[in-house]
Structures are given as C-alpha cells and as structure tokens.
Amino acid sequence: MEAKEIYARLKKQFPEKVSGFQGEVFDPNLHVDPQAIVEVCRYLRDNPDLRFETLSDLTGLDLPKENKIQVVYHLFSYSHRHPIVIKVDLPREDPHVSTMEGVWKAANWMEREVFDLFGVVFEGHSDLRRILLPEDWVGHPLRKDYVEEEEYDGISTQRAPLVEKLLR
Amino acid sequence: MSEAVHAESEAFHTEDMTISMGPQHPSTHGVLRFIVKTDGEVMREAIPDVGYLHRSIEKIGEKVTWHGYVPYTDRADYLAAMFTNQGFCMAAEKLGGVEVARRGEFCRVIACELNRIASHLISVGTFGQDIGAVTPFLHALRERETINNLMEEICGARLTYNYIRIGGVGYDITPETCGRITQFLDHFESIVDEYNRLLSYNKIFVERLANVATITKEDAFQYNIVGPNLRACGFKWDIRRDIPYSVYPELEFDIPVGTGEKGTLGDSYDRYIVRIREMEESCKILRQCLQMMPKGPAIAKVARKFKPPVGEVYVRVESSRGDMGFYVVSDGSEYAYRVRIRTGSFTAMSLIDKISRGLMVADLIALIASLDVDAPEIDR
Numbered sequence: 001m002e003a004k005e006i007y008a009r010l011k012k013q014f015p016e017k018v019s020g021f022q023g024e025v026f027d028p029n030l031h032v033d034p035q036a037i038v039e040v041c042r043y044l045r046d047n048p049d050l051r052f053e054t055l056s057d058l059t060g061l062d063l064p065k066e067n068k069i070q071v072v073y074h075l076f077s078y079s080h081r082h083p084i085v086i087k088v089d090l091p092r093e094d095p096h097v098s099t100m101e102g103v104w105k106a107a108n109w110m111e112r113e114v115f116d117l118f119g120v121v122f123e124g125h126s127d128l129r130r131i132l133l134p135e136d137w138v139g140h141p142l143r144k145d146y147v148e149e150e151e152y153d154g155i156s157t158q159r160a161p162l163v164e165k166l167l168r
Numbered sequence: 169m170s171e172a173v174h175a176e177s178e179a180f181h182t183e184d185m186t187i188s189m190g191p192q193h194p195s196t197h198g199v200l201r202f203i204v205k206t207d208g209e210v211m212r213e214a215i216p217d218v219g220y221l222h223r224s225i226e227k228i229g230e231k232v233t234w235h236g237y238v239p240y241t242d243r244a245d246y247l248a249a250m251f252t253n254q255g256f257c258m259a260a261e262k263l264g265g266v267e268v269a270r271r272g273e274f275c276r277v278i279a280c281e282l283n284r285i286a287s288h289l290i291s292v293g294t295f296g297q298d299i300g301a302v303t304p305f306l307h308a309l310r311e312r313e314t315i316n317n318l319m320e321e322i323c324g325a326r327l328t329y330n331y332i333r334i335g336g337v338g339y340d341i342t343p344e345t346c347g348r349i350t351q352f353l354d355h356f357e358s359i360v361d362e363y364n365r366l367l368s369y370n371k372i373f374v375e376r377l378a379n380v381a382t383i384t385k386e387d388a389f390q391y392n393i394v395g396p397n398l399r400a401c402g403f404k405w406d407i408r409r410d411i412p413y414s415v416y417p418e419l420e421f422d423i424p425v426g427t428g429e430k431g432t433l434g435d436s437y438d439r440y441i442v443r444i445r446e447m448e449e450s451c452k453i454l455r456q457c458l459q460m461m462p463k464g465p466a467i468a469k470v471a472r473k474f475k476p477p478v479g480e481v482y483v484r485v486e487s488s489r490g491d492m493g494f495y496v497v498s499d500g501s502e503y504a505y506r507v508r509i510r511t512g513s514f515t516a517m518s519l520i521d522k523i524s525r526g527l528m529v530a531d532l533i534a535l536i537a538s539l540d541v542d543a544p545e546i547d548r
Binding site: 025026027053054055056057059061062072074078081083085104105106108109110117130131132133134141142 | 218219222224226227262263387389390391392403405410479480481482484491493495497506508510514515517518522547548
C-alpha cells in the first residue's frame with residue numbers, strides 16, 4: 001500500500017490524532033498525537049490491510065530550535081512490503097510518551113536506549129534503566145546542548161591536544 | 169524418627185544462585201555480561217548487561233564531516249566493517265543525489281561478499297569453539313586469513329577497511345587481485361565441503377544444537393530479529409533481494425532458509441547451517457561480479473565539502489548480521505544532524521532474556537554463538 005493510502009486510512013480512523021503527512025520525501029512520514037500513539041500503532045499492526053508486523057527502528061531526534069524532541073518510529077510490514085515513518089513531538093523540558101512495548105517487544109530495548117541518550121521517559125515501560133551508559137551517568141549525550149562532565153568516577157574526560165603532548 | 173528426618177530436610181535447603189558471566193568471558197564474543205540466575209544447571213533467567221563497548225559513534229557522527237565519518241563507521245561493527253561503510257555511504261548518496269560509479273558498485277559488492285564470508289567464518293568457527301570443538305576454529309581462521317590478505321590487497325587494511333567512500337570506492341580492484349580472488353574461490357568452495365564433514369554433520373555437534381533455543385517466526389517479528397537469524401526461522405527475507413540496492417538485482421543467488429532438518433524449525437542448528445549455506449551463495453555472487461565488472465572509474469566525482477540538502481533518509485543494507493538500518497538526518501551543513509545505526513545484534517540481544525529461561529547454562533553459550541551477536545555492534 002502506498003504511504004498516501006496508509007495516511008488516508010489513519011485519517012479516517014483517527015481524524016483528530018494524525019496530521020502533518022509528508023509524502024514527497026525519501027521516507028514518507030506522518031505525525032501522531034503523543035496521547036494516541038499506542039492506539040494508532042496497535043491499529044497499524046492488527047489491521048489486515050496494513051499489518052505492520054515489525055518495528056524496524058525507534059529513535060530520537062533533538063530539535064532545540066523548535067524546542068521539541070521527536071521520537072521516530074520506523075515500521076515495516078513483511079507481508080505487504082510497505083514501510084511508514086511515524087513521528088511524535090514531545091516538549092524538550094519534560095518528554096513523556098507511552099511505551100510501545102505492548103505492541104512490539106523490540107521497543108523494550110530501543111526505548112531504553114532513547115531514555116538513556118535523550119532522556120525521554122516511556123510511561124508504563126517494564127524496565128526503564130540506562131542501557132549503554134553507566135547507571136550513574138549525568139545527562140543525556142545525544143541532546144544537542146549536552147555538556148560533558150569534567151570527570152567520571154574520578155577519571156578525567158579531558159585530554160590535552162595530541163600535538164601539545166608530542167611537544168612536551 | 170520422623171522428627172529427625174524433618175529437621176534434616178530443613179537443614180538441607182536449596183536456593184537459586186546468581187552468577188555474573190562476563191564481561192571478559194571468552195565465549196561472549198566481545199565484552200558482554202550476563203547476570204544468570206540458576207537453579208543448579210538450569211537457568212531461571214539470563215539478563216544481558218550491555219554497554220561495555222559503547223564508543224558514542226552516533227554522537228561522533230554529528231561532530232565530523234560526511235567524508236570524515238566513514239572511518240568511524242568501520243568501528244561500529246569491526247567484524248563486518250564493509251557493510252557499515254556501505255550503509256552510511258548509501259544514506260549520504262541518497263541525501264546528496266550522488267550517482268555511484270558502476271564499477272564502484274561492483275567493487276563494493278565484491279568487497280562486501282568477501283567480508284560476509286570472513287564474518288561468517290568467524291561466526292561458525294567460534295561457534296565450534298564455544299561448545300568445545302577447537303579444531304574447526306583454526307580451520308576457519310586459516311581461510312579468513314586469506315580473505316584478510318585479499319582485503320589488504322584491495323584497500324590496505326585487514327580489519328577496519330574505510331574502503332567504501334561516498335560515490336564509489338577508495339581504490340579500484342586490479343585484474344591481479346581479481347585473479348587471486350578467483351583462486352581463493354576455487355580453493356574455498358571445496359573447503360566448505362570439508363567444513364561440513366568436519367563440523368556441520370558431526371553427530372556430537374548436531375545433537376548439541378538441534379532443538380536448542382528455538383525462535384519462532386512470530387517472536388522474530390516481535391523482537392525485530394533480522395538476517396540469518398530470521399531466515400533460520402524459515403522466513404525467506406533478504407534485503408539484497410527484497411528491498412534491492414546496489415547491483416544485487418542483476419545477480420543470481422539463492423536465499424538459504426532454515427528447514428528444521430535436524431530438529432525443530434528455528435533452532436540453533438538452523439541458525440548455524442544457514443550461515444554455512446550463505447557462504448556458498450556469496451561465492452556464487454563473487455564469481456558473477458568478477459565476470460560482469462565493467463570498465464570505468466571506481467568513484468564518482470563528489471565535492472570535497474560534501475553538503476547534502478536538508479532531509480532525512482532511512483536505508484537498509486543486508487549486513488552479515490542482517491538488516492542494518494541507517495537513519496541519517498541532514499540540515500544542509502557540512503556535518504550530519506543525526507546519524508542512527510540500527511543493528512541486528514542489538515535486537516537479537518534483547519531476545520536472549522526471553523529465550524534463555526529454562527535452558528541449561530551451557531546452552532546459553534550455544535544460544536549466544538548461534539545468534540552471532542557482536543559486542544561492538546550492540547553498543548556502538
């Protein structure tokens with residue numbers, strides 16, 4: 001199914017919740033209301049004409065200029081061979097969105113990664129801990145305004161430029 | 169009397185044991201750690217703990233130029249660096265509207281398929297070693313050494329290649345090298361048979377793997393298991409055929425799938441044998457490429473200050489560990505705005521928690537080896 005038709009389907013089913021369809025790009029995408037994301041995704045998975053069996057990717061995108069963090073879902077249907085990209089806009093100060101774990105299990109780890117690196121809180125997640133960084137790490141590195149701490153666990157994170165080191 | 173027996177049974181109590189396996193355990197294929205809760209030899213659960221090899225490759229992508237990022241992608245999966253090179257370059261080319269030189273495409277496929285064989289050799293070799301058969305590992309590494317030599321001839325590096333560039337490849341493959349690749353293929357195709365006799369149909373090996381840690385197709389979809397692990401569940405899906413890229417549509421090759429020939433569909437043995445068969449298919453692809461390679465430049469002209477227009481793209485390549493996704497966002501500047509690398513090992517690791525319940529501790533090793541998870545690719 002073409003991305004346009006997928007959007008038309010969703011628009012018919014959830015008129016208030018979906019918007020901002022972009023079809024003239026490499027990967028057609030649409031925006032979904034954060035409150036309705038689980039509902040919409042469950043529909044996308046279970047509808048026989050759509051049947052998005054798998055969540056290919058779930059990641060974040062920090063947009064400080066627009067003061068928002070996007071969570072980007074790349075869905076793929078093996079049976080119909082069509083992809084779709086779903087985006088959810090969240091406020092930067094306090095990003096909260098429901099977990100997708102109940103729809104696709106793969107979301108468990110991917111959401112942990114987004115929580116770790118972007119600080120997005122996934123409500124209802126079974127095990128929301130940092131995954132790649134240590135538990136006591138400060139900050140969320142993939143945010144654009146992230147400033148590295150000067151040391152971690154007593155180890156300096158600063159390094160003299162290599163040339164200076166050679167001249168010494 | 170009965171009281172005495174009662175007292176004794178109370179004194180003799182059992183409890184679950186919690187063991188930390190890794191991060192430096194030799195069979196974890198890099199630095200991985202599992203927190204294993206066991207009841208004797210049977211695992212209650214094995215909780216994977218990853219992140220020991222996190223090098224913030226995605227963040228580095230936002231700090232270096234488009235051309236300058238290619239060597240960093242090597243490190244994302246150093247056992248199959250060609251594919252990460254290719255994934256990023258394909259994303260950049262799509263964003264920037266660069267057409268790849270046709271000879272360059274063939275060079276890419278040759279390099280990638282050689283790399284696939286090398287990576288699968290490591291996978292099946294260490295598989296044997298992990299469950300107690302050391303000899304096949306040495307056989308596998310011997311062949312991989314030849315591939316490493318070929319790679320060195322092609323691009324000057326043996327592990328982190330930095331061969332594929334935006335627009336094509338760094339160096340053309342010379343006719344002499346093509347001759348050596350053909351020589352290697354002649355030699356290697358017979359080696360696969362030897363390998364099958366030595367390991368694949370070895371009774372102990374088969375019994376050790378058949379019916380162990382079965383993954384169903386539904387689980388594979390739910391957890392987004394990709395590549396050989398997905399095909400082992402009996403599902404014929406290969407990005408090279410189904411979402412074609414590069415010159416793969418022009419090449420003929422089969423897609424081996426698991427059939428449950430020694431046990432259940434989707435067991436560890438299926439995952440093993442799919443990789444062996446894929447190596448044979450890679451040999452076929454290589455032979456075709458060597459014949460079809462056209463003349464011409466190996467790289468297209470690309471601006472040194474590469475600035476693709478604003479946009480975002482998600483490309484998939486079939487790496488040796490399956491569907492590898494590159495989500496790249498450009499804001500029109502010299503630096504990428506966001507680079508996201510979605511790898512097969514990451515999602516495969518998340519499945520271990522579920523599959524491992526009720527397995528023997530020794531089978532956990534077989535499970536990790538059969539999923540071919542690779543620590544650098546998980547942590548990036």
